[in-house]
Amino acid sequence: MSTFVFVLAAIGAVGGATAVVALRDPFYSVLALVVHLLSLAVLFLLLRAELVAAVQVVVYAGAVMVLYVFVVAYVGDGEETLRERFSSSLSQPALRGLGAAVGVALLTELLIALLGAGLKMVEGEGAPYHPGPRTFGTPAFIGKLLLTRFLIPFEVASFLLLVAAVGAVLLAGRERERTVEEAERARELAGVGR
Amino acid sequence: MSATTYAWLALLMPLVGTVGLAVGFKLWPGKTAGYIATVAILLSFLAGIGALIQLEHHPANHRELVSSLWNYAVTAGVDARLSILVDPLSVFMVLVVSGVSTLIHLYSIPYMESDRGFVRYFSYLNYFVFSMLLLVLAGNFLFLIVGWAFVGAASYLLISFWYRRRTATKAGIEAFVLNVFGDVGLVLGTFFIFRHTHTLEFLPVFHAAPHLFAKGSADITAGCILLLLGAFAKSAQIPLHTWLPNAMEGPTPVSALIHAATMVTAGVYLIARMHPLFELAPAAQDVGAVVGALTLFVAGTIGLAQTDIKRIVAYSTMSQIGYMIMGVSIGAYAAGLFHLMTHAFFKALLFMAAGSLIGAMAGEQSLDRMGGFRRALPFTYATFLIGGLALAAVPPFSGFFSKDEILLAAAERGGWHWALYAVGYIGALLTSLYTFRLIFRAFHGEPVKEARELEAGHLPHAEVPRNPATGEVEDTDVGFPGPAHAIAERSWEMKVAMGILAVGAVGAGFLQIPRTDHVIENFLAPTFVGAAGYHLREGTAKLALGLSLSTVIALAGIGLAYLLWRSRPALLAAIKARAGWLQALLENRWYFDLALYRGLVEPAAALGQAARQGFERYVIEGAFVGGAQLAAAAGSALVRALQSGLLRAYAALLTVGAAGVALYFLVRA
């Protein structure tokens, strides 16, 4: 049973990832990523990481992706429709080819490192698991760890979130009066593509 | 304090002077720099006296003291120590050098007063005295060579002191290049000797030399002849003499100090110091004697035809040094060094008086334009006369005794040295002749315009400052002589300096009267222990012959000069008409200058030009510089391509790098 669920979730994850890379419309890419994230949450559950799976759905698929959807709706298509214009020194097919090549290379290396090395523990199913209220993966378990062993990373991460929030507000805040040069510059840059 | 401490102090004073004056270049107001420099050398002289007194406290056979400040490198094949040798010879030289230098510094103060380069002048002059003292106090070959080179540098700096004059800078370069010839000889000679002795310290070398070298062997002879080459270059002997007359481009006190009293005597000092080596190489000694004799004759003849008064005195210096070199080469060390001392006095005096005369002529140096200064410049005339009489070896002036000693020693040696004796007396006649030619033409006869102006109480002034040799117009700013000229009659410093030298020129001779007192000889004896024939045998017959011949020749010279240049000028004209070829030969300085120019300077210049057009342009600039340029441009073009500004390219590069690193670790595991 778990194998079947695993296969389904794995196909969902990989398929979603491929769709993100292959699809042309950024909106579709966002949707594909949502599918991918949900599949990943299922995989987490299979690995007994209950809290992490829940957080994945709520934070990642819920909040972050919603943000993405809003921005894509606001910004629009971007320059994908102009992909035929060569404005860079490296042409589009060349870079795509390079990307694919690098991806394949990395994949091979990782697979060799992880699976081909003959590590015994990787062959198994992991540590023994006894279900209970405070076992591995439950919120109580994670919470205890966060407040004892990993207190400092926890605090630092919260500080980082604060900094990010302030930064985001500043970045996307109301724009100031643009000077003549800036307007000209923007027009010039935009005009090059036309 | 011990003698060596005094010697180090004597070395230190001029060094402090030169550095202090140079560093505080703008600080010294007015003439302070001159007084500071003079005091520094005076202190050096007093330290020399201290060293003398301390040295005399030692027993006679322990008067060679070595003091080493620092062992720089003493290993196999290298022997470099900062050591000085204090013995009668070096103390003698220290006293002569620092004594005469003090007086010349004093003389320079009014002489260079209006010159913009006043402080620089005294800094250079102190540097020169330091270098010369280093040379004479050196205790090993290395230090000697260092001092030798420094003295050459100081000479260059001072000859081209008025550096905006082309003639001066050319003369400076000529002096330096010819001295380099000598330096090469000196260093090579040292090497020949070092090869056998494996040490550069003087005393060990001298003690070991008789055991290491057979008398007259090729190595020692070659080494000594190379050392002689150095001596000839520095002392302006033929054929490396052409720089000395041109060195008169420097200020007159510089000529007095460097090119009369001290630097040019370095060659004489060298031969005297290296006497144990020269005793083992009789061939080298003969070479030295012959060259000395040749120079004294040739220089004497050239002096007869020159019209620039400083050049006349310069050729006179060359001639007198020929006597000294001849003297020390035949083994008469005391006589040669005694003549060095008396010559320092009267030659410096002559230069100083000449400087005063040039000042009265507002910078003009040509004898043709001078005349009748006897009444206008009484003090200068008196000192010039004293110096001239000493130079011409008229008794009882000092030159008489010293020159006579050398020639007596030649007679004593016998054999072919009688030829040297004869040449020596011919030279004495020539000396007397050209000296009094100068005196009679400049001071006697009808007063010229400048003399009459001066008699009326007004020091003549040139309207437009000019180079006395070429007549080019100059200004009086830095790099050229200052606007004012000084004469002895109007400055006490010059009078004091010249007065003291005049006393020396008269009285120094009494230090070594044959058969009566031998102060110099006895004083220097500890250095020359083991030198055969050091003590002069004064056989009555030769002595009487020498003394009377000297006197007769000197007076005859004066008389002849009076005849030709005062009472019967028509005779002179007739002689010139009959012997035109002689006049041409003498005026062109026996064509040595021309020969050196055609033989050395022009080929070197052509070679330099060819190298510039050929090798330099194509190989160095084309291949090396151009090639390096191309390589750098190519490299930077390559790197520039990477800086595309494209985010994706950077990301790609990053991931490729990461993949590479992962591969490396994968392979390693």
Added chain:
Amino acid sequence: MTIGAYLAVSAIVFALGVAGVIAKRNPLVVLLCLELMLNGANLALIAFSRMWGNGDGQIFALVVMAIAACEVAIGLGLIVAIYRRQLPIDVDRLKELKG
């Protein structure tokens, strides 16, 4: 399933993310691919956490998620700012860093 299977899925997802970062021109999509890479890493972390049986990997994954959120916020803010200034939304044309 064995832990190795999860690791294989994680590797594939990561590699796809890398390819996407290099190949895409729209900065929004580039950020999405960046998210892919982060998720691949998360999966690997959780898998290892299960392998060892302690919670370290899960804590790590939680922190990674927090950081990803921050980064997305800032990145999207940047893109919005670029869009507001009417500059082209194209990674290839925003090359002021050209040397």
